[in-house]
Amino acid sequence: MRWGSMATLILTASSTHALLRFSCSQLAVERLDPLVNPGMAPSPHLHQIVGGNAFNITMDPLEPPPTQASCTTCTFADDFSNYWTAVLYFRARNGSYHRVPQKPNVGFEQANGGMTIYYTPYIGRNSPSQVTAFKPGFRMLIGRQDYRTREEASRFRQLTYTCLQTPMTRTGETLDFPKKPCPAGIMSNVRFPTCWDGKNLDSPDHMSHVAYPESGTFESGGPCPSTHPVKIPQLFYEVIWDTTKFNSREMWPEDGKSQPFVWSQGDSTGFGNHGDYVFGWKDDALQKAMDSNCDSCPQLKSQTISQGNQCTKGVAVHEEIDGWLDAMPGMSPGVEGI
Template identity: 30%
Template sequence: MKYSLANAALLALSLSEPATAFWRMRCPSRTGLARIDPLVDSGTAADHSHAIHGGKKIGFVTTTDDLLDSECSSCAVTADKSAYWHPVLTFQHANGSFEAVRQVGGILVYYLLHGENIQAFPKGFQMLSGDTRLRNFSLPVPDPPIAEWRGDAAEQWALRQKALGFNCLNYGRDAEASLYRHFMPDKDYTDANCADGVRFELMFPSCWNGEDLDTPDHKSHVAFPSFVMDGTCPEGFEKRVPSLFFETIYATQDYVGVDGQFVISNGDPTGYGFHGDFISGWEPSLLQEAVDTCTSLSGELSDCPVFQPYMQSDDDCVACNLDLPSELEDDDCAGPADALCGNVPVQYGPAYAQPLHQGSDAPAPTYTTPENTKSIVPSLSYAAGTHVVTDNYGAEMTAFNGQIQAAQVEATPVASSSEVHSPVVSATEAYVTPAPEVQVADVEDDDDANIVATTTYTSGGAVYIEEIEEVTIYTTVPAETPAGYRRRHIDYHRHNHGRNI
């Protein structure tokens, strides 16, 4: 098979290291699983459940001061009392009951230090990423190479959709790159391919207008850089804040051979409506010190001296739990239960999902399919005919020796749309293939290189030229790796960055 690869090589004009420092904030346990969302549903029970991590003092109304007053944090650094939350993955059994899928290791929140003059989140800063009502990917699939991200594909609504990733984990194969696919693979695919679960990934905007701590939609004060993870900030959003990246692993392998389907707790069986929220619980001066001094490329918290006085054990993280509001005492968000927590209906799309009702007075669950709306039934025999399936395995966003890269499988894209609320669905059927082994030649300073785009920027007193080169690589299928080899990686900063688990 022949693939096309765009190598965005960072060529330094000095001896400075162009790779970007970062750290992984480990939050090994949830503080709670509850219908709490102080951003979108402030003052009342949320319309769907979330896995919540970080500072203990999160409730229907939550401020940075509340979080800073938390007695504990479920994250490895006690000084990080931020609130991180996202809808949880559930499994719907053939009898119609739902249960939360086992979450492996809590959440990892990557703090990626892209750009220059990065400013710590100011006190009171909050934002969200994703769109809970989205049920389709409204761009050509798969993602084109980064060099071709122009026009509609470079608009903010498009970058928001590309900020979602669902990584099929199989530690016996080469790992998929971060943000590789923008939809949740269906159960047939996960059973056959994802032996070690599915990693949910979510990138947050890192370009800020420098003024607003929040906006009514919790998005308009921030924007994505041109490559989602990195790149150029749009006009009016030149201030850079740390780039947040959520990574959560779900043990979908627990359900191999079990009849049913995976559904996110907001009623989304497609993955397009996955989202996440953040309220900063850092003292800005401490976070700024970490941004300025934590320059290790390992990503390990232990390599940052700023965090050393605040490190705690995993047992202490697990012991930190939120105080559940009395209004939620009768909720069963873990299940098994007859309905999703909050009586949330399952809506397949591809149309934009109907808004959910808040609280426990929501109507009885229904299944909204492209054809009609069906009442809850004990059998899922209709799922194969109504399940929205698309083939949009997105561009790889990985790294080789510190170089940003994007890969595209040669395929005929479906029609695209510039309207975020007018999504287009592919009619192609999902297929199961082994993960390819990708062989990539070293990127060298080559006069014959096919450079398709060039940008220049400065960082840390050094000037960098970013050249996007079109090259050809070849793959061999299937990929083989030694038995027992396992890795979990984000692969954006340098080749094979990751760790054994």
């Protein structure tokens, strides 16, 4: 399957088969990472986080988010999970940086930036196969923040970018950053593996307990490998970065070939795209949704986007992240990358 057809297939499938597609407004933009750098404040690079307000410097897997959170920024009010990615910055010709704001996806215009989250139990026109929803304490990571080559990034089959010609563009996905200004912004696409070993809720690298299908892709119905036989929903983030105010060619690198955007860990290639997840649905709400073959799932408790926008958490790391900066948070001036 070509990169450009993946998101289109997922959206088309919603008219025939169930998926959960919903908005999660921005909860925080901070140098925190309780998955990779638990207990560290600040963590090495900046993240943007959505979901339940139990997100913290450390998150004990024995204390599930639903028991710790008082609210969530997500449309489904029983989803106290946390979803996060690196943050996109624009690098000017003089070497200064400016954070790129996020904007809501189509249909979620009232959201405060954030992400669109998908949980898909299956794809195709055949009878659905059973998927096992994530269990309390489950967490995972996809992508490597230090990858800088196409060969490395190809290990992760579905971490891509869409150069939005319009807000509805869903074709032309690439593994690296777009090389020309995108009229409606850049969408980063983060798709997680869909097979689980059935035993471990986490692993030392936060990836080994999950796997991609043995052949093909989730969308093509590829079988899970024997080492990871349990089918889990496909978790998928869409994050739209409003790069439009940086679209003037006069602001782009003078060489006419390079592009000016860089992830907050210092990656200007785009190959270091990555996403983190800590499961936090209340009780068996997600399993019921996956079993019931529903789109909007009226049996799930929901809230308005405006209510989700009101969910907040206290600031743990106080530092300047906006305006024109000499260096991105956690980086030294003139030094990029970790």
